[in-house]
Amino acid sequence: xxxxxxxxxxGDFYKEGSKVRKRREWRGLADTMYDYSRWLKIMMTLGKxxxxxxxxxxxxxxxWMANYLAVPMMVDRHTQGLRGEYLRICHEEQDLVIxxxxxxxxxxxxxxxxxxxxxxxxxKVVLVDENEMTAVMMGxxxxxxxxxxxxxxxxxxxxxxxxxxxxxDVAQEFGLxxxxxxxxEAEAGVSIDDDAPVLGxxxxxxxxxxxxxxxxxxxISQRLEHEDxxxxxxxxxxxxxxxxxVQEYAAQEIRNAIAFIExxxxxxxxxxxxxxxxxRVNYATECxxxxxxxxxxxxxxxxxxxxxxxTETNYMAICGRVAxxxxxxxxxxxxxxxxxxxxxxxAKEYRHRAIVWxxxxxxxxxxxxxxxxxxxxxxxxxxxxxxxxxxxxxxxxPENREQAIYDMAWLTENMIMRNRTHGGYKVLLDELWExxxxxxxxxxxxxxxxxxxxxDGMHGLFEEKAREKGINLVWVTHDLFDPRIISxxxxxxxxxxxxxxxFNEEPIDPSLEVLPDDxxx
Amino acid sequence: MMTFLHILKVIAIVIAxxxxxxxxxxxxxxxxxxxxxxxxxxxxxxxxxxxxxxL
Numbered sequence: 001x002x003x004x005x006x007x008x009x010x011g012d013f014y015k016e017g018s019k020v021r022k023r024r025e026w027r028g029l030a031d032t033m034y035d036y037s038r039w040l041k042i043m044m045t046l047g048k049x050x051x052x053x054x055x056x057x058x059x060x061x062x063x064w065m066a067n068y069l070a071v072p073m074m075v076d077r078h079t080q081g082l083r084g085e086y087l088r089i090c091h092e093e094q095d096l097v098i099x100x101x102x103x104x105x106x107x108x109x110x111x112x113x114x115x116x117x118x119x120x121x122x123x124k125v126v127l128v129d130e131n132e133m134t135a136v137m138m139g140x141x142x143x144x145x146x147x148x149x150x151x152x153x154x155x156x157x158x159x160x161x162x163x164x165x166x167x168x169d170v171a172q173e174f175g176l177x178x179x180x181x182x183x184x185e186a187e188a189g190v191s192i193d194d195d196a197p198v199l200g201x202x203x204x205x206x207x208x209x210x211x212x213x214x215x216x217x218x219x220i221s222q223r224l225e226h227e228d229x230x231x232x233x234x235x236x237x238x239x240x241x242x243x244x245x246v247q248e249y250a251a252q253e254i255r256n257a258i259a260f261i262e263x264x265x266x267x268x269x270x271x272x273x274x275x276x277x278x279x280r281v282n283y284a285t286e287c288x289x290x291x292x293x294x295x296x297x298x299x300x301x302x303x304x305x306x307x308x309x310x311t312e313t314n315y316m317a318i319c320g321r322v323a324x325x326x327x328x329x330x331x332x333x334x335x336x337x338x339x340x341x342x343x344x345x346x347a348k349e350y351r352h353r354a355i356v357w358x359x360x361x362x363x364x365x366x367x368x369x370x371x372x373x374x375x376x377x378x379x380x381x382x383x384x385x386x387x388x389x390x391x392x393x394x395x396x397x398p399e400n401r402e403q404a405i406y407d408m409a410w411l412t413e414n415m416i417m418r419n420r421t422h423g424g425y426k427v428l429l430d431e432l433w434e435x436x437x438x439x440x441x442x443x444x445x446x447x448x449x450x451x452x453x454x455x456d457g458m459h460g461l462f463e464e465k466a467r468e469k470g471i472n473l474v475w476v477t478h479d480l481f482d483p484r485i486i487s488x489x490x491x492x493x494x495x496x497x498x499x500x501x502x503f504n505e506e507p508i509d510p511s512l513e514v515l516p517d518d519x520x521x
Numbered sequence: 522m523m524t525f526l527h528i529l530k531v532i533a534i535v536i537a538x539x540x541x542x543x544x545x546x547x548x549x550x551x552x553x554x555x556x557x558x559x560x561x562x563x564x565x566x567x568x569x570x571x572x573x574x575x576l
């Protein structure tokens with residue numbers, strides 16, 4: 001119970017067999033009052049949400065809605081041990097994401113034929129995948145771009161580690177393969193289980209990254225098109241995204257997607273709105289680059305889940321369409337500059353500088369905070385945060401309108417994950433070692449998502465190169481959405497044994513080495 | 522004047538009581554303990570809903 005960073009034994013907050021922690025942290029008066037005020041704000045957001053009868057109705061209809069009981073705990077997990085600017089950066093991001101998801105849920109239930117059944121509203125809705133760049137919606141300010149999979153599976157697993165298990169089991173009961181990525185499998189399971197809201201004028205699906213994703217999209221679009229009467233466009237972005245010869249095809253896919261949306265909604269593309277969004281995308285890129293620049297120094301500021309979760313949301317799901325994120329970018333950058341000027345540190349000791357690569361475990365997103373608090377490993381950046389930094393054109397001219405189509409195609413090709421897991425040897429392997437040098441890292445934490453064939457095939461090549469370069473490479477195996485295969489402790493044990501046997505080190509906070517969080521949300 | 526001071530006093534007591542109540546809930550994580558107790562009931566309810574399950 002102290003103001004100082006690292007003064008608490010954070011493992012003592014856990015209770016064997018419990019879903020939740022014993023109590024919240026005392027972080028000194030100022031930081032505790034700040035955290036308390038943000039908790040109150042979250043409670044007000046949730047209170048406002050449940051004030052609407054249709055949202056309560058949805059709570060009793062959709063199984064995945066039960067996970068939203070754990071919203072404040074998700075924030076507590078990511079703010080563990082944080083003080084000062086780091087705590088404030090985390091809240092700026094998390095609270096905004098919570099607000100955005102609450103609005104998304106409210107909109108979904110408003111148009112849902114089973115709940116709100118607002119037909120006029122539903123006719124303005126374009127459904128998109130969870131794992132999809134929303135660039136094609138930048139020029140449709142009057143339409144609602146909604147993802148059903150984001151709240152039903154993606155966010156749910158961040159809230160409750162077991163959230164997707166029911167849907168994974170449903171998908172497999174219906175004969176779907178058990179060795180594909182559990183993320184699209186769970187999304188397909190939601191559709192099979194008749195647990196997805198039904199709404200929208202049309203839908204845009206994307207050939208995300210893998211066999212599992214294509215399988216999931218097939219199952220979902222079958223129900224959408226043939227039963228719900230919602231037409232679906234398949235946006236097939238090229239996988240070899242660094243090659244010049246695929247760009248014309250990629251641009252044509254964007255033109256086709258826009259024409260499809262115009263046809264089914266009767267709304268015309270708005271260039272003014274597009275260029276406005278493009279300016280915001282550029283601003284977000286500038287901020288991210290500044291944060292990454294700081295992370296190259298001995299005093300990194302926006303890193304770990306503060307960088308990863310926010311980038312995923314802001315880059316892909318928002319894509320310049322929500323002005324509130326620009327404001328948050330500005331605030332985060334201001335806080336980071338403040339802390340950097342004072343040479344502040346988020347933990348009492350930084351022992352190792354790590355690049356986190358591969359696709360991270362969703363049921364243990366706060367693992368990055370654990371690395372810092374338990375072993376003093378600073379996760380400087382991660383694969384999913386190393387996305388496009390290309391500047392988009394922002395002036396409305398005939399030439400720029402044509403270039404804008406290529407910019408949207410580039411963003412779609414370079415959406416999170418697919419920009420690294422596909423596109424060749426260079427983007428996944430070679431650039432990792434470039435980042436190791438650039439960030440002056442001495443460690444690579446390599447997530448091995450055991451159901452991701454795109455990455456598993458490269459296992460030996462990563463090891464060979466790490467040996468050649470003398471970099472400490474730690475494999476951390478997981479199953480993305482399914483903690484029954486490898487538990488959170490199973491994830492931690494892989495780091496614990498490496499740190500003890502290879503580095504011969506003792507943890508900074510020994511109470512965190514083994515945690516009784518098997519039953520926890 | 523006395524009435525005004527009395528109103529102020531009542532407002533201050535209400536604010537202090539609300540703060541004491543919400544801060545106790547916050548620091549002892551009572552909100553999460555309550556929702557953790559609700560979850561099993563909700564899951565049982567979902568199991569009873571008729572669904573059109575199919576591929």
